Each structure stands twice: as C-alpha cells, then as structure tokens.
Amino acid sequence: MVFCGRVNPITGSLDWIEEDEDYDYHQEIARSSYADMLHDKDRNEKYYQGILAAVKRVKGRGEEAIVLDIGTGTGLLSMMAITAGADYCYAIEVFKPMADAAVQIVKANGFGDKIKVINKHSTEVTVGSDGDMVQRANILITELFDTELIGEGALPSYEHAQHNLMQERWEAVPHRATIYAQVVESQKLRSWNHLLPMQLECGTIQPPPEMQNCPGAPSVCDVQLSQLDPGDFRPLSDILVVFRVDFSKQVSSSSVSHIVHFKSLASGEAQVVLSWWDIDMDPEATISCSMKPGWLYPPLHPVPWRDHWMQCVYFLPEARKVTQGEETCLIANQDDYCVWYNLTEPSAANTSSTESPACRCGAHITWNRARFGELNDQSRMDKYKEALKKILTPSSVCLCVSDGSLLPILAHSIGAAQVFTLESSSMAHQLMDKLLQTNNLKEIIHVLQKSPDKVTATDLGERKVTALIGEPFFTTSLLPWHNLCFWYSRTALSDRLAKDCTVLPMSASLYVLAVEFKDLWRIRSPCGNCEGFDVSIMDEMIKKSLDFRESQEAEPHPLWEYPCRALSDPTKLITFDFQENVPTEDMKTEGSLNLVRSGACHGVVLWMTYQLTEEISISTGLLDVSDETGNCQWYPHRKQGVYFFSSLWNLGPAPTDSLSSVTYELTFKPQLGDVRMSFFPKS
Template sequence: MKAFCGRSMPSTGASDPVEESEEYDYHQEIARSCYADMLHDHDRNKKYYEGIRAAVARVKARGERVVVLDIGTGTGLLSMMAVTAGADFCYAVEVFKPMAEAARCIVEKNGFSEKIKIINKHSTDVTVGPDGDMQMKANVVITELFDTELIGEGALPSYEHAHRNLLQEPCEAVPHRATIYAQLVESELLWSWAQLQPMEVGGGRLVPPPAMGRCAGAHSVCDIQLSQVSPHSMALLGPLCTMFSVDFSKPVSSAVQSHTSRFVARCGGRAQAVISWWDLDMDPSGSVVCSMAPSWTYPETQVAPWRDHWMQSVYFLPAESPVTEGEELSLTVRHDDYSLWYGLQGSSQQASHTDAPLPRPCCTCQAHLVWTRPRFGELNDSRRTESYVSALRSVLREDSVCLGVSDGSLLPVFAHMMGAKKVYALENSKMAKEVIEQVLEANSMEGGVDMLEVRAEQLSSGDLGGEQISVLMGEPYFSTSLLPWHSLFFWYCRTALAGLLRPDATILPRAATLNMVAVEFQDLWRIRAPCGTCEGFNVSPMDEMVQRSLDFRESREAEPHPLWEYPCRALTRAAEVMTFDFTQLIPQQPISSQGSLPFIRKGRCHGIALWMEYHLTADISVSAGLIGPVSEQGKCQWSRHRKQGVYFLRTPWESSGDGRAAATYSFTFEPAQGDIKMDFRGESL
C-alpha cells in the first residue's frame, strides 16, 4: 500500500506530496529510536543490575514472592536483569509500539517469555485484576523514565499513578532515589546564549532593546554536554547545592513544589546561570550511585562515563544580578510535573520575598521565541560580526539598495548603520519582523529598514518602490534548516529575485562550499553502533529492526549534530568537496563531485563530518564547521553556533595513517529537491 504525505524541503522552501509506503512513519520511528547509546552505557547498566539484585534480595529476605513492574522497558534489558536476579515475574510496560515489539523478540530470544509479560500501553492505562494487564500489584518497581532534566519525560505523574494503582505499599524501587544538584555561575559563554549583547558595528554601537534585557527568556531547559564547557569559562559563585531528592519507593507527588538552598557566595561576580545535574541512588543506602556530573568534577576526567541520553542542564536566571563575596544567597528551584526553573535572592531581598512563589520564566520580548540559544550565541559572536561588517564595508556604496534574505537577521540593520541608501529585509515570520523592529527602535533607527513579510518569489518591484537591488545579502540562516546544506535556500531565493537585481548587483555571500573530513569519534559513535550482546543478554533483535528500517529508506542520510559537544579526531585532511556559486542562478541539471582523501592519521573512522563555509567576498569567509586549523594530532575545533552533518559508517574503517588508504566520496546536488545525495567508501590507493 502507498500513501501520500507532505514533506518539507528546507533547501527549496517547498512542501510537496510524496508517495510513501504506509509503513514509512513506522520505519522512520524505529530508525530514529536506536537505544545504542543507553545499551553501550556500561556504567548505567552495571549499577542498575546491582540495584535490581539488591532489591530482589530484600523482598526474598522477607519471604515474599517478587513481582516486578518495569515502566518504560525499552529493549526489556532491565526486566531480564530482574528475572536473572531471581524475580518470580515481571510486567514490562512500553508505550512505543516498535520498541514493545523489539522487547518481545529480545525477551523470547533470551528465553524469558514465561516470566516477562510485555504490555504495549502507557503505564497510566495499565489495569490490575483477574482480567487486567497485571494479575496482581508489584512489590518492586524498576524505571528508566528520566531525561536530562530528570522529570521531563513524565517520571513524576507515572510514579504517582503507579503507587496509587499498580504497586504494593511498601515497595522496593530501582532506582531508589534521585537527587538534583545545582551551582550558581557567571559565564560570558553561557550568558551569550541567553541575551543579545551590545555590539560594535562599523564605528557605531548597536544595543539590544530594553525589553529583551528585562525578559526572563525561554523557560525550556538548555541541555548540553557540560563536560565540553571548560570550567575556566565559568566563575563558580557558590558551592554545589543539593536542591531536592525524590524517594521513588514511597508515594510521589507531581504537584508544583519549591525547594530552597541557602549558602554564602564564594566570590563576587554577576549571577547569570545555574548549572545542574542529578544522581541516582540505586539502593536505600546510597552505596550504588549513577552520577550525571560532568567529567571535570571527577579527579580523573577520563574515568567519567559518557552518556548522550542523559546530559547536564543550564538554567538562565530571569536577569543577571551582582553578587558580592560572603553575601548570603538563596537559590530556589520550582518544578511542576515536567520541568524546573530557578530563581536567586540576595540577603537584602529575602525578608520581603521569602514566601512569594517563584514565577515560571516566560518570554515577553518575543526574541527568545524567534532565536534559539545557539542563534543568540551566533549573533553575539564579535569575530563573526566583524567578518560580516568588513564584507559589507567592501561592497556598500552611497547609492546601495540592499535586500536581506535570512531569518531574524541583523545584517539589514548593519547595512543601514553603515550608510546604505535604502535597506529592505524579507521576513517570513511576523514575530521575527517585530523583533528586528524592536532593535531598530531601541537604536533610534525606526524606518531604517523596510521589513517585508513576503516570500522571495512573491516580491515585486512595487514592494521596492521601483528600485533595483544592488546588494543581496544573507548570513545565510533559516530557522527551518536542519542540515548544513539546507541554508542553500538562500540560492533559491537569489534565483527567484533575479529579475529585481541590477545587472552589476553584489551577492553576499558570493559562494558557499561543502566541506568534509573523515573522523574518529571519541564517544558519539556509540549512538549508532550495533549492540549484539549487552551485559550478557542478546539484544540483536533491536539491531536487526533498526537495520531493516534503515534499509527501508531509499538512501542513507547524514544527521545533524553539534560537534563541539562531541570530541573527534580528523583522520584525513579537511577539504572543500562541492562549490555553489551564488552569483549564478541555480542550474537545471544536477551538480556532481567525486574524489578521495587519503588517511593521514592512524585510527578508526566512524563517519564523515560535513559543514558549509560561506565566502562573503573574495577574501572573507565564515565557517559553520571547523574554526581554525586541525591540530597535528587531529583535534578539531567546531563552531558552537550551527549543527554539522554526520554521515555514520555502518562498519568503521581502520586507518593505518600511512596514506595508502583513502575515503572516497561522491556527492550529487539535486536542484529540484534541494538535497545532496552522498556516498562514501574506504579504498586502498
């Protein structure tokens, strides 16, 4: 059976009906839900197993039959651990149908079908009784319902329902307890992701609107691999605070709650953000602990376990506030059933505000709804700004008529500040248009940029007052872009606007190049690596289901990843492999490129890293990937502002580093789809 579904094409801006099998979405979900990073997390698995064995032993010591409830079983691994540890029966609940089917296959393959029942439901829909999903209530509950924020996947309401309806009281829980920690910091790097900063533009100064400075920002958590943020880029203003704990063996409430930690400031500075993580105590004594702390908190960073399913959190305070050394401070965290937020009070504020509820952060300036956190960082990057300003300075004239084509971009504002005769900007989003207008108003430049809320193909000469465009500019940045080459949407806009350009019009950027390097990942390879056997259990049916789903898709694809969070080594040189000339119209025929890059360093190649570089002028370029040369050892430094593309190899290639083998590549840009088809092979030279 075939069905039509609408598929967005970020590079072209089009949304076309595509004929797909009725099983397309099913296979897409399986392909994207690979649990490899969790199954490869030996530290997590080992500590869960230790906690499960201890819980089963405690119940048996009381002379009771051990009945386990495993909520969110995934592959069924924890249920199999429970039965191996001596549990009499296990109810394994999994709401995601493909995973429930995978769990059934895995449980059967390992010979546990008689003692493990897979229930394909949400746990809040599970019933108990002679005709129910469970014959009796459980006396041991095992869960892995946690995300980076601990409670973001609905752990609290799931536990609350389970204690009321599915569990005996008292019961044993694995994990037994979770504890959230937080630390107050000042960090120019982190704060650059929260607020627009003043910037120097061609001898002038651009300031953010006052409303942005007063705005509490987006309320969603900023989850990152904090291990990759140097502690030297943060001033730790206070000690690591224990904010609150949840005992999962007792009834849990999902109601809104607040917790406060009081401490004395270690040093003076500007309180801007709170860094946070949590630990799991697998047993009541706290002797088996699974920690999410960043690697730089360990005495030896190399022994810290790597996880991508659980990272660390950054919470931005509603406003930065001065802190003096020795000052008494109160850090408050408030949470509902799915999220947390923080507030800070100094000693002078505590008396009058102690009982006031901490309001949930809410964006009132619209900027935090238009710009993502990496986008804030990009706009605040002074070196990047200087590159664009230098490029504009070289092309602007007194009679320049400029048109900006990017989402929520400040380039049109820059062009006006630098003396362009007339500046227009295309904005598809009304909200983005209003944010740029706020910036203009805050800098007394009302009307300096005509904001046009139309698509490029809809723009007419009348919209430009009969003027022809002499400078077409873009960063390019588009909110719909996922992969690096999706920003080629700028090229499609440039082509649509050809009739409105002067014959000698400047296109900025004038070109873009797709770049690649073959890499060995320190840890990221785990998310796509087959598991086969995990902690002594055969989980190959999961690998097989994922592989079938990948094969179901007509072509293998690259994935977007922020590589600054995932260290890797370059095994080949970095190279430009495809060029897109924006001074010309999009061609009718595909563009192809083939070649090879010799392996010059020894290692195991896990994949190909891909990124775009934008050539603003003949001598000014901006990279959305590698920033700076690769070190002699192959260490790479990646832009924090954009995600790069990663093409994972199904089987890693071994490199001896003697140049006798190479990564061969083949790229084809399809103008009709705006997509790039790619293929890579390891070959001997």
C-alpha cells in the same frame, strides 16, 4: 504508501512525498537513544547491582520478588531482574514497536515464561484475575528519566504506580534521585539566551527592552557540559543539593518550591544555573550513577559518556548582583514535568514568584540558543563588517535575505543609501521592527514580510538592488546545505537585481572530513550482546530504520559537544556560485579522501564555508585541527552534517588499519533542492 506534505528547506516549496505508512515509526526508531542507552555500561552495571540488592532484600523477608518495570524498552532491566532471582516481572512499554521487540528479545533469551510485556501506558494497567497484572508488585524498576530527571513524566507515573500497582511495602530501583545546582556568572552562556548590545562605529545597537527583560524559553537547555571550558563560567555558589526524590516512598507530582540558602563564593552577576542529578540504586547509597560533568571527576578518571542523559543549563529570569559572603536564596520551582529557578534575598524567599518562565518578546520562540550565540559572536560580526565595507558604497541599494539577521543594521552603519530586509514570518517581522524602533532605525531600514518571488519594484522604491547580502541563515535549516535557500532566493530576485549587483556571500563550498569519534559513534553502533543478553533484534530495527531515505543520509549534530579526530585532510566537494542563478542541470562530483591518520573511521562530517569576498570567508564547520593529535575544533553556533558508515556497522570502534581511503559520490539536484551523497570506505 502515503503522501506527506513537507516544506523543502532549500527551495522553500511544499513538496508532497510518497512515504511508507510506517515512516514515522522508522524515524522514531532511527532517532531514538536506545543504542546509546544500551552502550552505557556504567548505567547498566549500576542498575543490575541495584536490582540484585533489591531482590535480596525482598527474598530476605521471605517474600516472592514480583517486579514492575515501567518503560521497559528492550526488556533489558526485566531480564536483569529475573537473572537476579526475581520470580516474575511485568514489563510495561507504551510504544508498540518497542513492546513487540521486547517480546521477541525476552523470548530469544529464554525468559518468555517469567516476563510479561504489557503494551500500555502504566496509568492504564489494571490488576486482578482479569487484569494485566495478576498481583501487585513489590519491586519497582524504572528508567523514565531525561536530562532534567522529571521531563518525561516520571513523577505522575511513579505516583500512579505506587498507589495502584504496588504492594504496601516496595523496593525501588533506583532508590532515590538527587538534583544538584550551581549558580554561575557566564557571558558565554548568557549569550545563548539574550541578545547583547552590538558595538558599531556609529554607536551601540541595543536590544528592545522587552527582549532584555524576557525570562526566555521555558524549555531546559540540555548540553554536554563536559565540553564546556571551566574558564567559560565563574562559580558564585558551591554545588548545592536542591532536592531529593525518594522512590521507595509515595511520590507526589504536585507543584512545590525548594528553597536553598547559600553564601556567595565571589562577587559578580548571577546569570545562569548549571544542574545535573545522580541516582542511588540502594538505600545505603553504595551504588550510585552520576550525571555530573567531566570536569568534576578526578584527573585521569574515566568519565561515563551519555547522550540520553546530559546536564542542564537554566537561565535565571533576571540576572542578579551578588557580593562575596552574602547570603542568597536559590529557589527551585518544580511541577510534574519541569524545574525552573529564581534567585532572591532570604527575606523574600517565601514570597518569590513561582510562575514558570515563558517568552514574552518572541525572540526565544523564533531563535534557538545557537542562533542567539551566533548573533552575539562579535568576531563573526566583525568579519561581516569588514566584508560589507569592501562592497558597499554611499549609493548602494542593499537587500538582505536571511532570517533575523543583523546585517541590515551593519549595512546601514557602513553607509548604504537604502537598506531592505526580507523576513519569512510575522513573528520575525515583529522582532526586527522592535529592534529597529528601539534604535531609531525603523524609518531607515525597511522590513518586507514577503517571499523573494513576491518582491516588486514598488517594494524597493522603483530601484534595482546593487548589493544582495545574507549570512545565510534560515530557521527551517537543519543540515548545512539547507541554507542554499539563499541561492534560490537570489534566483527568484533576479529581475530586481542590477546587472552589476554584488552578492555577499559570493559563493559557498561544501567540505568533508573523515573522522574518528570519541563517543558519538555509539548512537549508531550495534548492541548485539548487551551485558550478556542478546538484543540483536534492536540492531535489525535500527538498521532497517536507517535504510529509510532521510536517515541513511547525513544527520545534524553540534560537534563542539562531541570530540572527534580528523583522519583525512578537509576536502572541498562542490562550490555553489551565488553570483549566478541556480542551474537547471545536476551538479555532480566524485573522488576519494586519503586517510592520513590511523584510527577507527566512523564516518564523515560535512559543513559549508562561505566566501564573503575574495579575501574573507566564514566556516560553519571545521575551525582548526591539531597537527599532533588530529583533534578537531568546530564552529559552535551551527550543526554540522554527520554521515555514519553503514558499511562499518559491524565493526564498532575497532581500529581499521586496513582502511586507506573513503570514496564519495555527491549530486546536487537543483530541481528537487536536494543533495544526495554516498561514501564508501575502501581498503
């Protein structure tokens, strides 16, 4: 056992927790995409067809088929290669627990004498009589790809392997990859990367210039584009082929720019680039695996579901006006690990900057994309505005406790006498200072970079707080109840609050809903037999990892990307009263959810609803349920908590008609800042 220091997201304290020495290993297994990949039947079938064709081409030349499988994981592709007729396979896996599992899986399937698992990074593998490989390979199989294709270092790995581990002539599976892009106008997507002006009765609140002109975060935004309504964006270009990588030829990891000329389909403001890729498993491109979003498939055509490979949203560093029919240049800059885009006139294409985008304003370092979307959600802000109007007066002394919140500006615009706001970090403090300075509010709204327990009467001008407000939102929060940090802050500030202080929100309630997922269940479903191979050892590893404290509870997922059906009515589990201090005794609740629809009950979803005033509430989870189908609509700017049923682990997606209810026990432990829960399907 070892002691690990972790910041408690609810209490804000540093807790020392005793963990198993293999804790990090178990967490990596539990949060991996191995189950998702093994359940990707389309991917598996295409890989097998491509491997079979490559072995035939090599054998057709009268050569032995020697395979190099980089990033073998479970060893599935290596076993496919031997089944397809390969003579020998070197399977490389750098992650030791997975390499050990691959050894067991290969032996369990009877391939121990034809597959050698090498626990090294491919760049460390040697060839020779005393090396890891006795001879060079002539078939290169890899699955080193991520949503961006090259983000896991595929290009350097290919480059090294082709130079050092392959024969002069080799076959590659996949044979080539093609990157596609489409330039679009989308205020919705742009709102994930830029703070937009906010309309108030007193005028418009403008973001600081450095924030408006900032190119944003350098990391790609990966998302299930299939769940994005096509009405949320307007195409300004056709779907463009940006570049191709031929894996059967020598690959280079050097930086390069790809210039694509196109004529604008419509007039508008080019703001965003949508991108995805496909891979051809054979030279003739008869075996292809595509990552294109669902709305590009014909009606009623089955859409493969993948969480390990999604689609990309890139935010152009500068929005650009385009005119219908006008020729424009899209420039894709690529280094060994990532891609980024610029848009320019054809005459400036060769002189366009190739510098990778990086945040200069601090906002993209402090806020994630969901937080940008939330701050730009005008309907949500209108609810807060309406609620604040009910509680604030011209004599109100208002204190806001939330990270990077616009509520202090709303409070001032409504007419509060004094407004203070707490920021937890120096970066957040600087951001708020810039925003207030831009709008001539720096001398009016006072920013305090202090923890709640350190706020003094002097900080508040020797006055008591008559209105304590919050969204609540804290950057350290992962699960919905982590924002109970607001309650602990309220308790720490008790001596600074007036006796008749109004607290907004006045309370929070934790809700639960039993659901059937369309696809998300796959990430926690057993793989026992995959494409005819026994990989049940993976199930044991994942289940063991899920038995650990953090992973056996709820995990955060943005459910707007993952369709599901409600099988029960939404049920309130417990209410936290923010008008009172955090209690000292545990808060417990138990009961059952009656299933009102048939279906496979994969687990439950949990979320918080905040009661701002008696009449106004805001949900961070369920927004609507279709009476006819049970399809759920989820709040898009927060992640919801998902508790997968371990008791249904062996049932997978099979219907569970005998299931009648789900019983639950839930305990909030104030001293630990912890919510403990158990859910049990019941016949």
